[in-house]
Amino acid sequence: MVRIAALLFVLISCRCMAEDTLSATVDSTRYEFSAHSEFFLNSNSLNTKVISRFYFGRTLPQELRQKISDRSPYRNRAAFRLSNGVSLGWKTSQITWNVGFEDNMFSDAKYTRDIYDLVFLGNQKFQGETADLSRSGFRYWRYEQLKVKAAFQRGNGVWETGVSLISAHNFFQLETGNSSSLFTDTFGIALDLKADARMRRAATNVLSKGQGAAIDLAYSFHDERINSRVRISIKDFGFVQFKKNALTETIDTVIHYEGFELERLFPFGDSINPSISGDSIKNRYVKRDSSTFTAMIPAMGMFELTQQQGAWTYTESLVLRPFTYALPELRFEASKSIRKIHYSLVGQLGGYSYAGAGFKVGYRSRSTALELDASHVEGLIFPGLTTGILIGLRFNTWF
């Protein structure tokens, strides 16, 4: 029943407010204050059940982990994003200004099914086989942005520009190369690790680990030939330079391991003490560099077409997310307003998953607007099947 109710709710939904555009609603006599919060979680193989168990520190049953493995494609992706922000907008005679502050936490990963199996099931199932560890990565970001944006009209089109200063609080990235693999011999008698990987992380001994800058740029116009509004944009195209004492570790080697070399059979130095230290292996093969490095922050490029057909507005978008592990994404959105209520139906293909769906709903009065963005709800409706969740809240007020 809950599933049916949720689906019905989606079907009656319609558009509220456009995502991520500079507000065009600021008039020249009032200021606009806006606050938003967004939580995003998605994967093409993990499901909400396992992620919630993982998050809350509970036991992950064997059948749940095995089920995910069985359903996983060869290459997998997952992402998590949490962002909160406030902004203040106002309009002068020609330009709409907006100053905002945003806190972002972002993590994404791409990995082979073999990596999932190694982590969640172990290497015993790979006896006599090679686990593919190649072209995989994990990335974690925590940064804050101070943004200044301006929008103005030139001829038929509207230009939107922005620049932001970034302070990064945390960064970690681990990526494997094309040849990374792990061969497990029968009964685990030997391991052959082809290690081709790089790890980068911010310094741990300072609060602000790196600074950087990014730009936003968008242009939109109405194309009479196709009776559509076209918008092309790039958001958060920028970098962070991490301070000294950041750490880069690289490894590019082949390790054949058959256990400890026993030099004697008896009397084992007169004592048997089974202890393991991984540090010596790490020190032997890993190169370390603690100088500064630069990393590009997750960006987003978008091409949008918006058509008005009767009471409905249709938007089709192609979304690219450079400097992340996401695939290109197609979005479809149909929206409608009934008096002060706005509804949207949202569908999506690609990105971090195969497909997803959701809705947006909002209310707007003369001085206040409130929007619930639930563009991905499939992970809530089918928690044992998929994991797509996007829940956002946006509040605007004019004064």
Place this chain on the structure above:
Amino acid sequence: MRIKGYCIVLLIIVLHTSCRKGKAIWDSEYAVPLANASLGLSEIIPDSLLVSNPDHSLVLNVEQEFYRFSLDEIVQIEDTSIVSKFNFPFGQLTLQPSTQFLAQVNQTKFDFGEVSLSKVRIKSGTVQVKLRSRIKERTRVRYRIPSASKDGVPFEANFVVPAATGSAPSIVQTDFDLSGYEFDLTGVNHNQYNIVHSTVDGWVHEEGSPVVMLSTDTIFVENSFVALTPDYGKGYFGSGNYSVPLTTSDFTFFKNIPSGILDLNSATAELVIENGIGADARAKIHSLKGVRGNRSVTLNNPVLLNTINLNRAIESPPVDSRFSLMLDASNSNIVDLIELMPDKMSYAIDLFINPLGNTSGANDFIDAARPFTAKLNLKIPLDLSMSAFVLDDTVSFSYTETEQSARVKKGTIHVFTDNGFPFEAALQLYLLDENGIQLDSLFSTASVIKPGKLDDQLNVIENGKAHLTLEMPENRIELLNRTKRIRIRAIMNTAGSPSLVKIYDTYKMGVKASAEFTYEDRW
């Protein structure tokens, strides 16, 4: 479940934090290598015992001492105490600060029986000095042993003795370590033996007040030598008999072989008697017998019945006096004795020190590092046959449970052997607690390491391969925490038995061990 999903997400949004609420837990199945080795015989038994012949066949060299005559049998220092009393002889006199009132020389004689020592070096022991004063003012007392020095510095101890109050004397007592001190025992005039020369001096403390000394004002000085053990002595050790009646000593080389049949092609032994003492010696071995349980083999050789004279050793440069007798199948039954695999040697020996009296002018010496010994140096060519040859040894084991190791739930240990030796070994491992009580055996039945395959010349032409499996269920892993020792028991048989096979230094046994186990991951 879906309602719960909504709640989770809403909670996450509300909490607005990256902090996870705990570590997720799951069991993974791992297969990892543990150890590997390529073991020649020199990696199985100490390589100092092995010698390779030009044809790569191996000879086992075993040195087994069965008799040792050392310093403490000649010189034993009994605990000795001397009490000196001082009282003022003049009835009554006022002494000013810094005035010396006591200057006493003591000579203590150690009782060494017939032994007269001029010098002794102390390995361990203390001198305890106790002062008891009835003087009504602080005094300063110096205790010295001018004849005892360490690194050239004579022994000296200084005390401040508090003033006596009322009728109670003030007492000061201190123990001093004499390790490493060399004592000149020739007395004040250097013409005596076994004498320790010490002095006691006393003053009124320089920061004290003038004090009236009465004839009843006494000061007692008690010095006691406690538990002195020397490691060097010099003098005349007397002319004496130190005979040892029939006694046994451990023959450690075979102690880990509780049973079995060993058949050797040949073996030799060298009986060596070494005199590291600076005194002439005359020895006679009455009986030399290998013993295992209730079986024994008496070594037969006519020379053994003779008296053996050994000259005194030279102190510097150090040269010991040595007697050697080669024993082989032609002049003795040494092969029978070795095949018995004795765990004890039984012997009786007469030892006479300085049979001709004091011929050194009291310059005999004995050093703990250079004793008088008798030993057998066995040479056993590894051309042999073993049958039900049991090797039983116990090694200490410490399993320190770490956070990681505690998360291993159960598993299986695999041991793969690739045996190039011409013998098989049926192996069993026992877990023992701290009291030696057996907790468990690791193999359900003894697992056999298969022997190499032999050709017509009894040389190994193909390694024997075996896979030993050791199950480690949860309860056995828990037992590892209580395990303090592991007993290893191997029953060995040579291939082609009863034919004798040679062991070559080229023979190797490959061992690879791995584990399949369930591990509790937490992340």
